[in-house]
Each structure stands twice: as C-alpha cells, then as structure tokens.
Amino acid sequence: MLSYQHIYHAGNLADVHKHSLLAWMLDYLTRKDKPVSYIETHAGRALYDLSADEARKTGEAAMGIARVRDWFAADHPYMKSLVQTAETDGENAYPGSPMIATQRLRDSDHITLAELHPGEHNALELALPTATCRRSDGFAMAHSMLPPTPRRGLMLIDPSFEIKDDYDTIPTHIRKYVRAWNVGVIVFWYPILTSAAHHNMLKTLQSDHPDAFRHEVRFPPARKGHGMIGSGLFVINPPFGLAQEAAKLKTRFDQLK
Structure with missing residues (x-):
C-alpha cells in the first residue's frame, strides 16, 4: 500500500515529540568532531506546507506546532530548524525529519533516505538534492547497508503503519539491525492508539532490548473520533542526557488539555 502522505499530519503533536527529540539527538552527535551516518527508513x-488544503483539512498542525511553538527556546535545535525553514521556505513551511537532519548535520556527515511512495520520493529529491534518496522499501534498505560508514550515527524508523503486519514484523527488523550495527543509535517512533495495537509490539521490543530508552507522551485527540492519543519513541543506545531532555518535554505535554 502506498496511500499514506504525511502532509495531512505534518506538524502535529506527535511530530513535535519526535522531531524535537530527534533534533536534540543530532545536535548531541555533532558535538564531537567525528562524521556521522544518518539513515531514515520512511522519509516522506x-x-x-501547513497552509495546504490537506494540512488544514485535519487541523493537526493547528493543534500541534502552531499551539506549542513557544515551548522551545531560540537556541533549541528544533527551534533552529523551524526558524531556518521559515526563513528559507516561508512562514507556513514545516521541516520533516529528513530536513531537520540535513539542517542539523554537517558536510562531513552522510545522509541516506528511503521513501517508496513515488510522489513523496520525487518531492524528497527536490527538497534535498544533496542527500542520497532511494525509492525503495526502507526496512530492506536498512538491512542492505548496515553497518554504515561511518559507523557512528543514528537511524530513524518512522513507518506509517498502513501495513498492519508492521506491528508484528518491526521487532524482528530491529533485532537484526541491532545485531548488524550494535553501536548505532536506533530510534523507532510509534503511535499510541485507542485500539492499543502497539502493546504487544512494545512488549517484544522491551524484552529484546531491556536497556533501551522508551518515552511516551499523551495528548488530546486532534479531532473527534481520532484514534491517536499519544506518541512514543523507543531508542536503542540513547545518547547521554536524552532522558533528562525527554522528561522536560513530557512536563509540557502533561499540561495540555
């Protein structure tokens, strides 16, 4: 299935959770003068454009970044990306994770992105002409290139879950990724749903990776009947200080009504 397009959900509260911590982790990795590999399996x-009809139709950005932008100080890596994107592409532009990675990383770092949807892949190449953008299955791409060169780095796994088997197969993929790249920071995003579809998957992941960092935030549904009520990150080999940064962010989310 290739129906998912993130424009309907861009800038929502799950993106705020995921992108702010991703930007922080990339900033942490670039504090050392050593090159980094960045891999993303589902790039979008x-x-x-948050003024597009698709984004306005769901109202998720209005309930998300438009509402909570003042959570982040001017020197926060996420805010730096928001400001840079607005300056380059206009005040209604929002950076997805590949754009944030491109902005936060350096010329010496390596970026490899996978996106299977043809329209989204074409847009990705136009937005990031200097990145390696592959039109391929992201899970398969990651298996083919791990461990990367340089070995130091981060991989973001951010699937749409439009393939329902993902909940069953993702733990197996991640188990193999860790075996192939035991020093990599592996970041997996998942939705928290009223259906509790993620519960068994998380039990397996925690059993396989007991030292991983799991962070979840809850928020009101973006609209009546919307099934996503929270956002989760499962981080293997978490950077030092991530737990403290995530705890500060959770305090903000806990204040939402």
Whole structure:
C-alpha cells in the first residue's frame, strides 16, 4: 500500500515529540568532531506546507506546532530548524525529519533516505538534492547497508503503519539491525492508539532490548473520533542526557488539555 502522505499530519503533536527529540539527538552527535551516518527508513517529502488544503483539512498542525511553538527556546535545535525553514521556505513551511537532519548535520556527515511512495520520493529529491534518496522499501534498505560508514550515527524508523503486519514484523527488523550495527543509535517512533495495537509490539521490543530508552507522551485527540492519543519513541543506545531532555518535554505535554 502506498496511500499514506504525511502532509495531512505534518506538524502535529506527535511530530513535535519526535522531531524535537530527534533534533536534540543530532545536535548531541555533532558535538564531537567525528562524521556521522544518518539513515531514515520512511522519509516522506521532507518539507510541508501547513497552509495546504490537506494540512488544514485535519487541523493537526493547528493543534500541534502552531499551539506549542513557544515551548522551545531560540537556541533549541528544533527551534533552529523551524526558524531556518521559515526563513528559507516561508512562514507556513514545516521541516520533516529528513530536513531537520540535513539542517542539523554537517558536510562531513552522510545522509541516506528511503521513501517508496513515488510522489513523496520525487518531492524528497527536490527538497534535498544533496542527500542520497532511494525509492525503495526502507526496512530492506536498512538491512542492505548496515553497518554504515561511518559507523557512528543514528537511524530513524518512522513507518506509517498502513501495513498492519508492521506491528508484528518491526521487532524482528530491529533485532537484526541491532545485531548488524550494535553501536548505532536506533530510534523507532510509534503511535499510541485507542485500539492499543502497539502493546504487544512494545512488549517484544522491551524484552529484546531491556536497556533501551522508551518515552511516551499523551495528548488530546486532534479531532473527534481520532484514534491517536499519544506518541512514543523507543531508542536503542540513547545518547547521554536524552532522558533528562525527554522528561522536560513530557512536563509540557502533561499540561495540555
């Protein structure tokens, strides 16, 4: 299935959770003068217009970044990306994770992105002409290139879950990724749903990786009947200080009504 397009959800509260911590982790990795590999398995188009009909239709950005932008100080890596994107592409532009990675990383770092949807892949290449953008299955791409060169780095796994088997197969993929790249920071995003579809998957992941860092935030549904009520990150080999940064962010989310 290739129906998912993130423009309907860009800038929502799950993106705020995921992207702010991703930006922080990339900032942490670049504090050392050593090159970094960044891999993303489900990249999307990298740049989103929050004034587009699709984004306004769901109202998720209005309930998300438009509402909570003042959570982040000017020197926060996420805010730096928001400001840079607005300056480059206009005040309604929002950076997806590949754009944030491109902005936060250096010329010496390596970025490899996978996106299977043809339209999204074309937009991704236009937005990020200097990145390696592959039109391929992201899970398969990651298996083919791990461990990367340089070995130091981060991989973001951010699937749409439009393939329901993902909940069953993702733990197996991640188990193999860790075996192949035991020093990599592996970041997996998952939705928290009213259906509790993620519960068994998380039990397996925690059993396989007991030292991983799991962080979840809850928020009101973006609209009546919307099944996503929270956002989760499962991080293997978490950077030092991530737990403290995530705890500060959770305090903000806990204040939402």
